[in-house]
Amino acid sequence: MGYSVPRTPMTLMTAVYRYIFPAVRHELTHWQTRAEQIPDNELRDQALASMGSKRFHCMGGAVYALLAGYRWHEAVRFIVAYQTISDYLDNLCDRSTSMDPDDFRQLHQAMTDALTQDNPIKNYYAFHDEQDDGEYLADLVRECQKTMRNMANYGIIQEHLSELxxxxxxxxxxxxxxxxxxxxxxxxxxxxxxxxxxxxxxxEFAAAAGSTLGVFCLVSYTMCGRMNENMATRIMESYFPYMQGLHILLDYYIDQKEDTLEGDLNFCRYYESVDQMKERFCYFIRQADRYVQQLMDRPFHKMVYQGLIGLYLGDPKVNNLNNGRDMKTLLFRESGHSSSFFHWNAKAYHWFCKTKARFPVGQKAANRKSSREN
Structure with missing residues (x-):
């Protein structure tokens, strides 16, 4: 793959389909095999469930590997490992019978250690009922630490990573x-x-804290040697709170109905009205656009938030929301025509994946052969 960062939706999606998605699938297959070997039934179930329902988090996050130049494949490995930790721990906290803050804090020590070069591996399950994961979480941490050790300018982003x-x-x-x-x-x-x-x-502050995009951006740029102090500061200003806030608010927006049914916390419920929610989403879009103007590779970062809007509003769950159609029209208009491009691109990709799963290549060939013989 060439070293230039994509500047148009077409070149971005070409790179994503040709390089990023296949690499992500390879990494997920590796970690799924590890998850299947977890001795404890509950931990194994939660690890596999998180990879099944949230794999698109890795697919989307890995777009940032395109900022890592010739080290893009290393960046994919880090992003998939770190996002897998995040999704796994989220499942453990969401679906666990535990409501112990000490348990949650200790579990998330894994994410702290993953962003260091040499923090020792700990017993992350010290306050958790289930304990034996066969070193699954520890190995994910080690994979991330390997990336941290291989970055010459790690010190520039260390404090920013820790803050996020x-x-x-x-x-x-x-x-x-x-x-x-x-x-x-x-x-x-x-x-x-x-x-x-x-x-x-x-x-909204809470939503902004819940995204990993800033971490992926900082790490990918540092891996290719383009990071400096000023750039790191600008990335932090751009990604927290506005880019990250938009990301997670969209995530909560499409999950409103299922969160109500399951009794889960949903930040979109705390707007006073639908009109206020629409106004605030537009505010986040405008602020994200304003702050990415100060970044290197501005077209790329703008496509990121447009891609988030296209991806999330393309989810079928939006059609079940009372204001879904109006929100889609409003945010596409506010963010620009590229959001619609990413929206239809995502829908076509999901359709292709479902069709491929339903009719594998070998099965299609066999069906054609059977038809000819008959």
Whole structure:
């Protein structure tokens, strides 16, 4: 693959289909095989479930490997491993009978260690009922640490990675404790972090903390040697809170109905009205666009948020929301025509994958042969 960062939707999707998605599938197959070997039934079930229902997180996140130049394949390995940790731990916290903040904090120590060069592996299940994962989580951490050790300018982004990871882990702890404690913990946490430049509601701040995009962006640029102090600061300003906030708010938006049925926390419920929610989504789009203007490879970063909008609003769940059609029209108009391109591209890709799964190449050939013989 060439070293130039894609600047148009067509060149981006060509690189994604030709290089990124096949590499992601290869990595996921490796980790799925490891997950199938987990001795504990519950941990194995949660690891496999997270890879089944959330694999698109790895597919989307791995787009940032295109910023890593000739080391794009290494970047894919890191992104898949780190996102797999995130999705696995989210499942453990969401579906566990535990509501112990110490348990959640200890589990997420794995994400802290994964972004260091040499933190020792710990017993991440120390407060968890289930313990034996056959070194699955530890091996994911080790894979990420290997990337950290192979970056010459790691020191430039170390503090930024730590800040993003701590925000993420704090969110996971606060939102998974007992239901009657969640809002008070989240609002207190927000007020402790609220800065003069944040014009956010508490649930928007929480949403921004829940994304891994900033980590992937910082790591990928550093891997190819393009990182410096000024660039790292600009990436942080651009990705937190606006790019990351838009990402997770879209995720919560499409999950509103199922979160209501399952009794899960959904940040979109805390808007006063649908009109306010629409207004705030547009605000996040405008702010994301404003801040990416200061970044190297501006067209790429703009396509990222347009791709997020196209991808999430292409989910069939949007059609079941009362305001789904209006929201889709509004956000496509606000973000630009490329969002529609990514939207239809994503729908076509999912259709192709389903068709391929239903009729594998060998089966199609056999069916054609049978037809000719008959």
């Amino acid at each position: 990871e701590h925000l993420y882990s704090d969110l996971q702890v606060h939102k998974h404790v007992r239901m009657d404690e969640r809002i008070s913990r989240l609002t207190a946490w927000f007020h402790n972090h609220e800065g003069p430049s944040y014009s956010l509601y508490w649930h």
